[in-house]
Amino acid sequence: MQQAFDDARRAGLSNPAVVGVIPFDKAQPSRLFVPRHLAFLPPSAPPTAICGLPCGAARSCIEQPGRAGFCDAVNQALDLLREGRIDKAVLSRLLQLEFDEPPCAQTIFQGLRQQNPEAYHFAVDLPGEGVLIGASPELLLRKHRRAFSTNPLAGSAKRSLDPLTDAEAARALLDSAKDQHEHRLVIDDLERQLRPLCRTLNVPPAPTLLKTARLWHLSTRIDGELQDELSALRLACRLHPTPALCGFPTAAAKQVIAELEPFDRGVFGGIIGWCDAAGNGEWAVVIRCGIIQQTRVRLFAGAGLVSASCPEAEWRETGTKLGTMLAAFGLDKEAV
Numbered sequence: 001m002q003q004a005f006d007d008a009r010r011a012g013l014s015n016p017a018v019v020g021v022i023p024f025d026k027a028q029p030s031r032l033f034v035p036r037h038l039a040f041l042p043p044s045a046p047p048t049a050i051c052g053l054p055c056g057a058a059r060s061c062i063e064q065p066g067r068a069g070f071c072d073a074v075n076q077a078l079d080l081l082r083e084g085r086i087d088k089a090v091l092s093r094l095l096q097l098e099f100d101e102p103p104c105a106q107t108i109f110q111g112l113r114q115q116n117p118e119a120y121h122f123a124v125d126l127p128g129e130g131v132l133i134g135a136s137p138e139l140l141l142r143k144h145r146r147a148f149s150t151n152p153l154a155g156s157a158k159r160s161l162d163p164l165t166d167a168e169a170a171r172a173l174l175d176s177a178k179d180q181h182e183h184r185l186v187i188d189d190l191e192r193q194l195r196p197l198c199r200t201l202n203v204p205p206a207p208t209l210l211k212t213a214r215l216w217h218l219s220t221r222i223d224g225e226l227q228d229e230l231s232a233l234r235l236a237c238r239l240h241p242t243p244a245l246c247g248f249p250t251a252a253a254k255q256v257i258a259e260l261e262p263f264d265r266g267v268f269g270g271i272i273g274w275c276d277a278a279g280n281g282e283w284a285v286v287i288r289c290g291i292i293q294q295t296r297v298r299l300f301a302g303a304g305l306v307s308a309s310c311p312e313a314e315w316r317e318t319g320t321k322l323g324t325m326l327a328a329f330g331l332d333k334e335a336v
């Protein structure tokens with residue numbers, strides 16, 4: 001990386017940066033590069049109207065696993081949770097769509113921005129794999145000098161178009177012992193990892209609510225100041241994957257995921273962002289995303305499981321999460 005930074009400086013960049021994606025499994029190769037041209041732009045307003053349709057109707061749609069397979073995997077994870085082998089596992093599923101014509105990545109990206117203005121939007125070409133596009137609500141790390149923030153999410157509820165029902169869903173999520181427990185496992189683990197590295201660390205005692213267009217999430221924003229310099233890339237890699245995307249304890253949860261998920265997550269559940277030569281940077285979790293590879297599109301969604309989880313509810317939750325991307329393809333007409 002140092003060599004690439006030096007080359008970029010010689011090419012005229014005063015503060016080069018590394019940008020790209022690190023997969024869910026850190027043992028897999030990362031897709032990082034040091035661009036020769038780099039611009040940090042002020043955030044622009046999301047488009048208010050989208051020109052043209054992103055794609056036609058899907059010719060086929062394969063669920064991997066389907067409902068029965070997913071519920072079966074959740075039940076197997078629940079056995080391990082109840083035996084005390086793990087405290088939390090995040091299981092995911094994928095939807096593979098086939099179109100007659102390649103969908104227009106640019107139109108889909110703009111649709112995602114319009115529908116999810118608050119999200120971390122990304123669109124990146126993964127050589128040989130397609131274009132990764134997403135609108136993630138989850139910040140793994142933002143770091144400037146020694147000050148940093150992380151904002152893990154865990155515990156989710158579907159939103160409603162009806163304001164009263166929507167407010168009730170939010171209240172029920174805050175009151176849910178199962179979701180609070182699922183969230184706490186993430187916060188406690190992050191705190192354990194961060195505390196020894198920090199001069200100051202502020203961990204709020206209870207989560208607040210964060211909303212996307214379709215979901216409520218339990219959210220805790222943690223702020224701190226590092227004792228020693230550690231680049232945003234190094235710190236992000238140390239924290240990734242958090243129990244929000246993997247489970248807890250990390251190694252055992254990873255093993256459960258490898259045994260129970262019928263596909264390789266690849267970059268799904270990974271992290272995407274940048275880190276400059278001074279060590280500043282920002283990394284978001286790769287969720288609410290999909291990969292467009294010519295006429296084939298793969299969309300991913302997962303849900304955290306604890307011993308009080310119910311397979312059908314987790315299936316529905318992953319369905320709601322998939323709705324974020326489906327809507328951008330014009331394939332889910334639900335307004336929230």
Ligand SMILES: C=C(O[C@@H]1C=C(C(=O)O)C=C[C@H]1O)C(=O)O
Nearest residue numbers: 154155156244287301302303304
């Ligand atoms: C795994 C996903 O989301 C993660 C799991 C959540 C949960 O289990 O409640 C909430 C936000 C994310 O940390 C996803 O969106 O695919």
